[in-house]
Amino acid sequence: MSPPLTQVFVYGTLMPGERNAHVAQRGGSFSAQPATLRGYRLFHLNPENYPGLTPGTEADAVRGYTLTYTPAHWEQALSFLDRLEGLHETPALYTREQVQVRHDDGKFSDTWVYVYARPERLNAPGVQFIESGDWHEAKARDQHGEDHR
Template identity: 50%
Template sequence: MSPERPPRVFVYGTLRPGGRNAGLAARCGQPQTQAATLSAFRLLHLSPENYPAIVPGEPGERVQGEVLTYPPQVWAQVFPLLDALEGVDETPPLYHRQRVTVALASGEAEEVWVYVYARTERLTLPGAVPVPGGDWFQHP
């Protein structure tokens, strides 16, 4: 990520515009949004939790979502909110925040942050359902 570019985060579920946690994502100011695709990751719907999880996947798998861009001065406020929602500091953590490269709708590749599901043992239990097409909003 270049120093003149503010940090950005790829969201694929409840934090997306229209998702149940979009208000939390906008608490520090309305972010700019851009449609994007994350390749080589798998999207799952977790039930009864009713939220999505992504994990590294196979080539050809992809996740649809948006990149949120905030003014640089609010990132110190945004990351703690998002990290708390995603259980980054829980023991064991629920999600890990990591850097990935996404393809923006414009065709550009951008390095961004994303929350990757950390409790992989949960994925072997009933209720972890792959989401065909990688768009959580399209999951029934």
């Protein structure tokens, strides 16, 4: 039996230094490591002011961080993260899926990621495709907003 997966890939407001990083910290002790997720596309939603990640092509990649929690803190962390990501809303805002990321040190690991679950919103005004896959490059991104997602 393999150990539980206690790692999540974050690419927006939960990244270190961003406005919802404190939500990730509520879950307990973790380490953050820069990583890339291939095969996914990144969008910035406005006026919501947060990103949405969706499946893309093999050429697409998203930059972010893996947050690796201790097994003792994982269930608590998951509760805070799922709530922030609207996993249990009707309809859900995001779904949680298992993927593989490549860390900047070249190593690969399995992790969870939150995938945007409302694709119809991506065709509406105020949505910006972020070709670089780095949410820091989104136009009109506000780092100082309140915890509103």
